Amino acid sequence: MDLTYLFLGIVFTYLIGAVLSVVLHRNDRFVTYASFISSFIASVLGIIFSFSVMFGDTFVIDIPGSSILQFGVSIDKLSAFFIMVISITSLAVSIYSIGYMTEYFGKKDIGYLGFLFNMFILSMILVVSASNAVMFIIVWELMSVISYFLVIYEHEKPETRKAGLIYIIMTHVGTGFIILSFLIMASASGSFDFGSFQGIGGQLSPALKDMAFLFALLGFGTKAGIVPLHIWLPYAHPAAPSNVSALMSGVMIKTAIYMMVRVFFEFLGADVLWWGILLLVVACISSLLGVMYALMEHDIKRLLAYHSVENIGIILIGLSVSMIFMSAGQPELAAFGLIAGLYHLINHAMFKSLLFMGAGSIIFSTHTRDIESLGGLIKKMPWTAFFFLIGSISISALPPFNGFVSEWLTFHAQLLSTNLSNNLVTVLVLGSGAALALTSALAAACFVKAFGISFLALPRTEHAMNAKEVPKTMLAGMGILSFMCILLGILAFHVAGILDSVSAPIVGTGIASTITSGLTIGTVPSFAGSISTTWIALLLILFMPLPIILLRSGITSKYETWGCGQPFSTARNEYTATAFSKPIRKWLGNIYRPHREIHATYANSHFFKTSFKFESHIEEVFEQYLYEPFIELTLAVSRSFRVIQTGSIHAYLAYIFAVLVILLISIITGGI
Amino acid sequence: MLVQFALFIFQLLVILALAPLLSGLIKKLKSFFQIRKGPPLFQSYHDLFKLMRKDSVVSENTSWLFNAAPVVSFASVLAAGLMVPIFTTALPFGFAGDLIAVVYLFALARFSIALAALDTGSSFGGMGASREMFISSLVEPAMILSIFAVAINVGTTNLASISTEVISQGMTALSPSHLLAFVAFFIITIAETGRLPVDNPATHLELTMVHEAMILEYSGKQLAVIELGVMVKQFLVFALLANIFFPWGISSGLDAGIAASIIAFSIKIAVLGLCMAIVESTTAKWRLFRLPDLMSISLMLAFLAVVFTIIMRGG
Structure with a gap:
């Protein structure tokens, strides 16, 4: 009963934040505090709520309704896990926003953004709590539309409007596929309740089951940003204000992963081998192409957006390997793969939101997104630089930070494929290890570039020269997530245990006893391998004093960078x-x-x-060769329909009459 | 507990003390092939001591990161060193990291040095960092696949367990896939230790250097720390090569077997050093853009090793 109040408390706090934003919108400063403190409080409540569900029972609220239009909330451990990810991220982003929004004072309506911001987080929480397909679609659409309005917040810029258009089209195409998938499942279960969808895969014919899978993959894949459905990300994320991109990239695209787990594992049973293989191939392509395009970007926010494509790919590698194990009837190994995927999911939420906030700080004080015109910011903005560095190390999967743990788990999930009896599948999964390795090496290269060019050496332009450190609230937001990155890294043994309790109901078996022991995380017994990031961190700290002592004595003089004997130490x-x-x-x-x-x-x-x-x-291969021909084809087809659109009312009356006659004839002859 | 602590100190001393010797040995062997006397075997120690006594000159463009990078890279290489069996498979911190963790600790060292290279604002630094990260991107897939090939053969990724498992398999461990993985890993070693034809450790010509370009702005003590870190890393990669693929002779604890283990290890390292010297003496530096070919060879060999293992198991 307490939890019901707590949940309603979360919902109402967000609603209050939204209402206050509208009421107070005339005073920029008041409205900023009102809306972001509300979302901060709601986030705190969300974290408390998610923890109590994660260590307790499933939480259900049923709202009575008609047989089709049922509303209800059902929060199991998986939902609670996602509410936790959403709440931690939104907590940090809310604090950050208090400082960040001063940028817009006097220029834009803060109340408008505050309203949307609160509603956006609320809609994401409802998406992962919905217990009914109809309610799910409603809140999913709400989330998409609100995020669309957030993307076009700076709508006076034409490129923002273009980004918004691409986003809204892509997301609606996705929703269309999701509805198709739900309809297939509902036709078998006779209800839109998610509870009735459980294990529905067994009742569907193989062809329908495959269709339900493919539609769900396309629908949720569009939101998640898998290649080639990713094209909206590099437009929408840079266009939105940075606090919004942090939420969109950090959490919104994860709600699609949430539904993938629900649909693929719980509803459809994940017992078809080629589903996992298809997803694995898509995941590898997404992660590779995502990071490759990111490397070529100089716009810091587009760069980060492409990294979201990459990281969604890495998450899906874990998920797909888990599906392959499920189809082979090896739930213990499937649990390992799923834990790897979920671990990378929470990690990505933390470091990507952190990096987007870092990018926002750069834009806040330099007013440019182009890293070629930055440089030397580490001296002007030391704390931002420090937090951005933590994010960069985390996303580059370097020990002992969090990205390393989840990539290590993913590598081992791939190694576990030696337990499969199908040789071809084993080789394929092991081969995907090379793809993951290349991805992570390229990501490290990309973040040496992103951090090195924007923060190190000398400022390249006036923008960077005049940069100042950002307000403390912004730093606090980044600091929280930096702390989380470190925590999720060195407390891996604890986190893995929690994630096991999330994955256990989904795959049907828990592996807590094997995945953690003491401060170590390890693989299932059939394959030995262990790490302890806690100890790695301790060892690194232990060894640091040694070179520091060696370096301390003696004189260090400053001199200009060597330029082959010529004075050329300029930017x-x-x-x-x-x-x-x-x-x-x-x-x-x-x-x-x-x-x-x-x-x-x-x-x-x-x-x-x-x-x-x-x-x-470089060429935008997908837009040029996949989307543009499609758009042209659509336009050509619609142009050809212009022939019958004469604009004359007589013609339209004739059409109606003709249709009526054809229908009557077909009914009389019993043709339908 | 005391034994564990002794092993910990022993391992640290071994890697710190022997790493410069390996550098000297390879230099000496290369000189032999070039029919010259070459520097004395212990020259690397003298170089390090000399650098330790010197003051540092630091570029005025740099930030704290430039001073932190040698510390971080040195610490990460030492941490990796505790997970790699040298003379004994009894590693107090063997549980803390497996082969993948060792590779990623090396990556941490590389990441910090590459950032420091960019921090100086010199074109050389940028060039070196760019090339280093490019080469590491080429190496990583082959590296992980050859790790996979070894790991699926023995069923573990923890290094001490790999060694003991290979020994227990006896001569049957020397399967085609084991040897293919070895060759793949040897090519990776060339790249990881910055040797010809990938990088020339003896060059100071801006068109060809990679690692040297990155650390160009370092001097004095900082340079000594970096150089020692690089030597330790090279030593560890050689030790990996020796003790993963040919672990015979390694002792299982700090006991009488250790003497035999030291001799066995010295022979293995000397042979590997000789191989490296031969490779370095018989190849010229390759163009940077031919390196993908070399690394594809390594990748393909590693992939074949994986395929072999999977086929050999039947089913």
Whole structure:
């Protein structure tokens, strides 16, 4: 009973935040505090609530309704886990927003954003709590539409409007597929209640089951951003204000993963081998292409958006390997794969939101998203730099931080495939390890670039030169998530145990006794391998004093960077992001299809250049070869329909009459 | 507890003391092939002591990260060193990290040095960091696949267990897949330790250098710490090569077997060092953009090793 009040408390606090935002919208400062403190309180309540459900029983609220329009909330451990991820992230982002929104004071209506912000988080919480397909679709749409309005918050910019359009189209195509998938399942269960969908896979014919899977994959895959349905991410995330992109990339795309787990495992049973294989292939392609495109980006927010594609891929590798194990009837191994996926999910929520907030801080104080015009920010914004560095290390999967733990688990989930009897599948899963390794190495390269070019060395432009550290509230928001990144890394043994309790009801068996022991996490007994990030962290701290003592004595003098004997220590001589990624651009030229143009104008002879322009860009392969032909085809088809759209009312009356006659004839002859 | 502590100290001393010797040995062997006398075997120690006595000159463009990078990279290499069996498989911290963790600790060292290279604002640093991260992207997939090949053969990724398991399999462990994985790993070792044809440790020519370009701005004590870290890493990668693929002779504790183990290890390392010297003496530096070919060879060999193991198990 207490939990009911707590849950309603969460819902009403968000609603109060939304209402206050509207009421107080005339005073920028009041409305900022009102809306973000409300969402902060609601997030705290959300964390308490999710923990009590995660260590307790499933929480249910039934709201009586008609047989079709039933509303209700059912929160099991999986839902609680997602509410926890949403709440931790929104807690940090709420604090961050208090400082971040001062940027918009006097320029935009803060109340409008505050209203949407509160409603957005509320809708995400309801998405993972809905116990009914109809209610789910309603809150899912609510979430999509609210996030659309958040994306177009700066709608005076044309590129923002374009981003919003691409996003709203893609997300609705996705919702269409989700509805199809639900209808297939509802037709078998006779109800829209998620409870009745449980194990519905057994009642569906194989063809319908496969269709339900594919529609769900397409529908939720669009929201998650798997390749080739990812094209909206690099538009929508940069267009939205940074606190919103932190929430969208950090948590919103995860709600799709939540439903994938529900649909693939709980509803459809995950007992078809090729589902897992298809998902694995899609996941590998997403992670590789995501990071490859990220490497070529100089817009810090587009770069991070592409990394979301990559990390969704990594999460799905864990999930798909788990599905392969499920179809082979090995629930213990499936539990391991699922834990790997869920672990990376919470990690990605933490470090990606952190990095987006870091990017927001950069934009806040430099007003540019182009890392080529940054540099030297580590001296101007030391704390932002420090937190961004923690995020970079985490996303590059370096020990002892959290990204490493989940990638380690994913590698071991892949290794466990030796327990499968199908040789071909085993080789495929093991081969996907190479894809994951390449992904993580490229991610490290990308974050050396992203951090190194924007924060280190000398400022390249006035923007970076005049940068100042951001307000304390913004730093606090980033600090919380940095702390979480470290915590999730060094307390891996504890987190893995919690995740096991989440995955156990889904796969039907718990592996808590084998996955953790003491401070160590390890794989299931059939395959030995263990790490202890706690000890790795302790050892690193233990060894640090040794070189520090060695380095401490003696004189250190400052001098300019060596420039082959010439005084050239200026920012113009620094390596650029374009140059940094050049070897990879050349190596993967077949994927990027780079082309560059050099324009030079000369005075008198070709020895004296007056101006020099260099352009280098890569092709947007998916937009150019997949979406544009499709759009053109759609337009061509609709143009051909113009023939019958004469605009004359007589013609339309004739059409109606003709249809009526055809229908009457078909009814009389019993054709239908 | 005391034994564990003794083993811990022993392992640390071994890797710190012997790492420069290996560098000296390879230099000496290379000189032999070039028909010259070369520097003395213990020259690396002298170099390190010399650097330790010198003051540092630091670029005025740098931030705290430039000073932190040598510390972090050194600490991560040492931490990795506690998980790699050298003379004995009794590792007090063997549980704390497996082969994958060792690889990622090396990656942490690389990450910090690459950032420090960018911190100086020098084009050399940027060039070196860019190339280093490019090469590491090429290496990583082959590395993980060859780790997979070894791991599925013996059923574990913890290094001490790999060694004991390979020994217990006896000569049957030397299967085609084991040898293929060894060759794949040897190619990776060339890249990981920055040797020809991937990188030239002896060069200071801006067009060819990778690692040297990254640490160009370091001097004095900081350089000594970095150099020692690099030597330790090289030693560890060689030890991996020796004790994963040919662990015979390694002792299982700090007992009488240790003497035999030291001799066996010295022979293994000397042979591997000789192989490396031969490779370095007979190849020229490759163009950076030919390296994907070399690494694809390694990747394919590792993949074949995986496939072999899976086929050999039947089913």
